[in-house]
Amino acid sequence: MNLSQKDWWSQFLADPNGVILDVRTEEENAAKKIPGSLNIDIYKGQGFVYLVDELDKTKNYYVYCLAGGRSAQACSIMNQLGFENTYNLIGGISEWEGPTE
Template sequence: MSIFKLLFGGFSKNPHVTVLSREDYKAQLSKEKVQLVDVRTPAEYKTGHIKGAVNIDYFQSRNFKEAFTNFNTEEPIYIYCRSGNRSRKAANLLSKLGFTKIYDLQGGILNWK
């Protein structure tokens, strides 16, 4: 087994998830009304969020999947968290829920400011 697989578990890149730089993310959000989700906790969300973002707490796993039932899986969805870790996990979960165009903010909200 290669050292890469030992260290990283041999993860393959999810073809439905694109990590965007802050500049590209901002450019995409400015084009049109988008499905924008902040996956941080409500307390984190209250400290500041991207305008128009809906807060769906990733840690509320029971309700997290259900919260996306009203979203359109055919439309792109933009997600972010604090640093990029939770949103990466959330993106993979959204892919399993049928979303095919998932855009994640590189570095999370820390990179946005």
């Protein structure tokens, strides 16, 4: 599900079962990230699928990338793997106005 920045962040903050997932490269993640996010690079292809498939499917995943394209793709892959609740950040971190580290 695609969510605006405001809805994505407020829903995450109110979600005790929420996990933030950054699907950018390690270099992108090192430069700027949302605090507490887990980083799994979608460009790793099958490696991404293996790593994501090991995550807890009962949690709710708030997924972001640079602009929203890779994270939308990641949400689709995760849904196919059996994740029920994935939320794509529209605009990605390039439009993010929340906290970063």
